[in-house]
Amino acid sequence: MTPLLELSNVRAGYGHSLVLQDISMSLQEGEIVCLLGANGAGKTTTTRVISGLLSTWSGEVRFAGENIAAVPAHRRVDLGICLAPEGRQVFPNFTVHQNLLIGSYSKTARRRRAEKFDQVYSLFPRLAERRAQKAGLMSGGEQQMLAIGRALMGCPRLLILDEPSLGLAPKIIIDVYATIAAIAKLGLSILFVEQNVQAALTIAHRGYVIANGRIAASGTTAELQSTPLVQEAFLGTKTAGTDRAAPGSARVSAH
Amino acid sequence: MNMRFASVSIWVVGLLFALLTPVFGSPTMVDITFRTCSLVVLAVSWNLMASAGLISLGHSAFFGLGGYAAILAANSAGTPFWLSLLGSLVAGAILGLGLALITGKMRGIYFAITTLAVSEGLRVIAVMLPDLTGGAKGAYLIPDNFPGAFTVNLAMGIAAVGTCLIAWAISRSRYHFAFRAMRANEGASQMLGLYPLKYRAAITAISGSLASLAGGVEVWHGGYIDPALAFDLHITITSQIAPILGGIYTLSGPVLGAVATTLIGDATRIGLGHIEGASLLVFGLILVGCVLYLPQGIRGGIVQFLDWRSGRGGASMPVPADTRPR
Numbered sequence: 001m002t003p004l005l006e007l008s009n010v011r012a013g014y015g016h017s018l019v020l021q022d023i024s025m026s027l028q029e030g031e032i033v034c035l036l037g038a039n040g041a042g043k044t045t046t047t048r049v050i051s052g053l054l055s056t057w058s059g060e061v062r063f064a065g066e067n068i069a070a071v072p073a074h075r076r077v078d079l080g081i082c083l084a085p086e087g088r089q090v091f092p093n094f095t096v097h098q099n100l101l102i103g104s105y106s107k108t109a110r111r112r113r114a115e116k117f118d119q120v121y122s123l124f125p126r127l128a129e130r131r132a133q134k135a136g137l138m139s140g141g142e143q144q145m146l147a148i149g150r151a152l153m154g155c156p157r158l159l160i161l162d163e164p165s166l167g168l169a170p171k172i173i174i175d176v177y178a179t180i181a182a183i184a185k186l187g188l189s190i191l192f193v194e195q196n197v198q199a200a201l202t203i204a205h206r207g208y209v210i211a212n213g214r215i216a217a218s219g220t221t222a223e224l225q226s227t228p229l230v231q232e233a234f235l236g237t238k239t240a241g242t243d244r245a246a247p248g249s250a251r252v253s254a255h
Numbered sequence: 256m257n258m259r260f261a262s263v264s265i266w267v268v269g270l271l272f273a274l275l276t277p278v279f280g281s282p283t284m285v286d287i288t289f290r291t292c293s294l295v296v297l298a299v300s301w302n303l304m305a306s307a308g309l310i311s312l313g314h315s316a317f318f319g320l321g322g323y324a325a326i327l328a329a330n331s332a333g334t335p336f337w338l339s340l341l342g343s344l345v346a347g348a349i350l351g352l353g354l355a356l357i358t359g360k361m362r363g364i365y366f367a368i369t370t371l372a373v374s375e376g377l378r379v380i381a382v383m384l385p386d387l388t389g390g391a392k393g394a395y396l397i398p399d400n401f402p403g404a405f406t407v408n409l410a411m412g413i414a415a416v417g418t419c420l421i422a423w424a425i426s427r428s429r430y431h432f433a434f435r436a437m438r439a440n441e442g443a444s445q446m447l448g449l450y451p452l453k454y455r456a457a458i459t460a461i462s463g464s465l466a467s468l469a470g471g472v473e474v475w476h477g478g479y480i481d482p483a484l485a486f487d488l489h490i491t492i493t494s495q496i497a498p499i500l501g502g503i504y505t506l507s508g509p510v511l512g513a514v515a516t517t518l519i520g521d522a523t524r525i526g527l528g529h530i531e532g533a534s535l536l537v538f539g540l541i542l543v544g545c546v547l548y549l550p551q552g553i554r555g556g557i558v559q560f561l562d563w564r565s566g567r568g569g570a571s572m573p574v575p576a577d578t579r580p581r
Contacts, residue, residue: 074449077446091439092439094439102433102444105449
C-alpha cells in the first residue's frame, strides 16, 4: 500500500545552514505517528517542509503517491495537509468562530463548512461555549484547542500538530491529549511533534526520533520506549559533541 | 438613538455633501469639499493597504503617477476628461501590482521603505525626462478638452463615494477576513490555504488605482503639475494622518479623519494665518492631542461615547477599533 506521506532523503534548511541532513519517514493512512527529538533537532523544520512553508534542497516529499515538491503551501491545504503550528498562532483579534471560519477558507473546505463546524464544536465543547470570545483573550490550552480545531476545519487527510503541549500546564496537556485521541478515533491520519515523550507515546502507533537532522531511531511506541536512544535524545546524556568526546576521555581514564 | 441608524444617516449626509456641493455650494464650500473628497480617496485607499498589513509610505507615488498619466494622455492625445481618468486608474493599478510583485514577502518596515523609495524614484524620473513630463518646470494642461470646473468637482465627489463603496464591498466580502488574517500573521494565513501574494497584489492594485484617480482629478482641477507637487511627501503624510486620526482599520474612520484633517487645517490656517508658523504648530498640537486622548481615533471616540450614553456607565468595555466588525 502506498503510504499517505513519504519523505525520502530530504535535506532542507534556512539560508546557508542545513538543518535536515537526511530525513526519510513514512505514514500510512489512519496512522498516528509522532516525531520526537530535543530542541533544535529539526522537528519543526520537518513539519514546515511537509506543509510547504519551506522548500527542500533535495530529496522527495510524496503525498498519496504524488511528489508534492512543487506544490506551494496554500495548495497543500487543498490536498488535505493541515497544520496546527508550533506556538498555536491563532489570530488574536478574531473571535473563536472567525478563527475556525478562516480555517475553512480553501475551496474544498468551504463546501463542507457546516459539517466541519459541527464536528469541531462537538469535539471541543469549550470552543462552542466561547465562540464569540476573542482568541487572544483565551488561555493557552484553549488556544491550542482552537489551533487544532482550525486545522480540522480545513478538512485534513493528514493533520500535523506541532508541539501541542508547548507551554501548557501538565493538567491541560492531559486534556489536549484526550482530544487528540478522540480525533484519532475519527480515523484521521495524524503526524505530531513532541518533546513530551510520555504524552506522545501514550497515543501514537509509531514514532521517529530525530537528532541533528537525521532519523536516529524509529519503531512502534513499545520499541521506542525501550530504546536507550530516546532517553539520550531527550535528556541529552549523549549529544553530538560529547558523543565524540566520550570515547576519548574513556580511553584517557583507562590508561 | 440607534447606533446603526446614526451611522447610516451620517453616511447619507456625507454622500449628499460630496455629490450636491458642486451643484449648490458656495465657491468656498465647493473648494473645501473638493479637498476633503480628495483626501477621503487617499485616506481610504491608504487604509485598504494598511488593513492587509501593508503600510505605505509612498502614497504620493500613486497620486503623482495618476496626475502625470491624466495630463500626458490629455496633452499628447487630446484624451477627454473621463477617459484620461481611466488612464490614471490603470496606471495606478499597474504600479500597485508591480509594487506587490517586487516586494514579494517583505513586511512592515521593509515594505514601507520600498514604497518610499518608489515615490522618490518616480519623482526623480519625472525630473529627468523633461521631453515627456516637462521636467522640473512642470507641465500645463492644454485646456482643449477642459470639461468645466463643475464637472471636475463632481468627479472628485464621485471618486470619494466610489472609493467608500469599494471599501464597503471589501469589508462585506470574505476577502475582508483574508486581509485581516494577513495583517495578523501572514505565515499562519498561508498555512490555512490563503495565497498571500494574490491578496497583496489585489489590494495594492485597488488601493493604487484609487490614489491615482485622486491625482488625475487634481491635475484637471489645478491645470498644472510638476514633480515636486506630484510626488510631495505632504500627500503621503496626510493620507496616513487622516485614517489614523479617524480610526485605522475601520470603514468610516478614514472618512471622518479626512473631514477632520481638512477642517482643522483650514481653521488653523484662517484663524492663525497672520502669525508666522502658528497655524502649523496648533494643527500639530491638535493632532498630538487627538492621538493621545483618542487612541482609537475619532470613530472609536464616538462609539465609546454612544456606548456610554446608552449604557449610562454600564459594563461596556472599550473594544479596540480593530476588532469591531466594521
